[in-house]
Amino acid sequence: MEIPAQWIRGGTSKCWVFEDSDIAATGHGPDDLLPRIFGSPDHRQIDGVGGASSTTSKAMILTKPQEDDLDVIFRFAQVGIEEPVVDWGSNCGNCSTTAGLYAVENGWVELAQDVTVVRTYNTNTGQRIIQRIPTPGGSLPAALQAHIPGTVHPGHEVGLGFVDPAGKTTGRLLPTGQARSTLQIDGRGFPVTLIDAGAPAVFLPAAAVELAEVAHKDWSDAVGPMLGTLDALRRAAAVAMGMAESPGQAERAVPKLGIVGPPRHEDADLEVLMLSMGAPHPAMPITGGVAVTTAAFTPGTFPHELARDATSGSVAPDGVRKLRLATPAGGIVTFFDESGTDLVVGADRTARRLATSTLYLPDSL
């Protein structure tokens, strides 16, 4: 059995990208096929193309749509490592960039003279994502010059814009109807902002967890002793946002939790530390970036109160406002664009095609 695929580094992930027709041609469904292709179940994925870590055991399945207003429909697959299963429950922002780059490199869109816009739709989350890839003179540049924190090597710039990201999970931008709430954990009240944009998220000010005087670069270490309390807060937030009936029933991936503080250096507008699956995230999950950015431009929230000039700054001529986030791995610039019919919130990432491949499997899997 031979299966065409491309391997693309998207943001800080590596993703194997398939066309749905090539998957269908195998006669196997992706739930059976992908784990075997990746070498699962095996913690080393030694007999497959998986990278034996959560950020390198990812696949994308692309469909060329019939709709005139879309260029790519994609489905994201988190491929299990120790277990031969596929988790379809969420999208991956980093891998999303591979749909845009694939469309540009494989003739799914006509390249513009300056920036090519690829209109994508993620089926895991029902989210439209507009991608902007520089194509000066109508082609991808041969020299790669775009950098992001978390990757050593440069790539093609891919701007990811989440279209109308508010309320996708809970139905409302502010699920409790309030920009600020107080959550009680062990008899102590914690001030928080609960917001649903990109992903449902809870943000609390650094001062509420004694991080106001701690240098931002030390936050990841400093939160170690309070991870239990922070997860309890996250679970209480799930209940407050109507996502779980009790803290114990809250999902592990969402809501996301972030700590925010005022900028202490000129090159940032807001200091942030996100937690991911119970641990400090080295940089910023893209959906978390959408949430904190939307909050920073929403009056009354803690990110809005703490960010530099979040509302007083004048809107750029093209209507796009930028936010410079300080993350543990370095600075990330996000954008908030109210200039069109729909709100678009997102960030610039980079992507690079690593390989065009024919993958082999025995016919009987």
Added chain:
Amino acid sequence: MEIPAQWIRGGTSKCWVFEDSDIAATGHGPDDLLPRIFGSPDHRQIDGVGGASSTTSKAMILTKPQEDDLDVIFRFAQVGIEEPVVDWGSNCGNCSTTAGLYAVENGWVELAQDVTVVRTYNTNTGQRIIQRIPTPGGSLPAALQAHIPGTVHPGHEVGLGFVDPAGKTTGRLLPTGQARSTLQIDGRGFPVTLIDAGAPAVFLPAAAVELAEVAHKDWSDAVGPMLGTLDALRRAAAVAMGMAESPGQAERAVPKLGIVGPPRHEDADLEVLMLSMGAPHPAMPITGGVAVTTAAFTPGTFPHELARDATSGSVAPDGVRKLRLATPAGGIVTFFDESGTDLVVGADRTARRLATSTLYLPDSL
């Protein structure tokens, strides 16, 4: 820049296999090219095809030889992960199998009706390795059925035979001229066999380190408290074999050290635990397997004394004798073949091609 390559799982490693002419065509040397292809320097190798572990950051460079008595000349590259460097200092037995399978799958040899023999030569070590791959009816079987410990999935069987493996490092099979010696560590004498076959190695009986009454499956844990003493023994052995002037100057990778004991189950001829880079090896490095097998068929050595019927057993009609080694990960069968002009010692592994690829890099690296 586009570089053809195949990704092959060889034994318990994954190796990217290149033809030397394709490397040369890039205009870059492999010391510059391979780390960039693999995504180094980066502990996650996120912008390249490396797997971010020692067993998945390996490359092979194959040359089609002019010589009539060879089918493949190969050079093994251990590609650095955190550092953008290539280590050419040793061969990898697991990756060696990919040279044989590549030759069979890419028309470098004519396929025989039963077993195709591929005559390979490793330039890192100056070692000829005869590879035997079943090709019933003159083709590779479509169904994969060969299994080895350490991989979940089956592959093509590849028999690796090290030709004339004795004395490649020290010049003699028994570097001290004796099948048994005693090494002094902290005033205590340890009985050992020092042998140079496949790799220089020191073997000591389980009884000498109080493992005679410990179940073989528990040896890996039981040696924990004595790893310091065992490394001191290994370094003393390096001096005794003339490989180092003092224990402190001994290399870390060689000599290898193994503990051997008599079989306690019907399905094994010898119980073995090898140490690799200071830690218990989960299975058996192939060169270590060559060393212990050669010792088991060399009268006077401890492996010979402890192995079941190592010399009393009659030689098979084809002149090939087999040894069943119990390793922590399971049983491995090795062979010792004195029937031809040269002694050939080795073991059966499995290999499977995962992908045929075009790899991409920016022209300027």
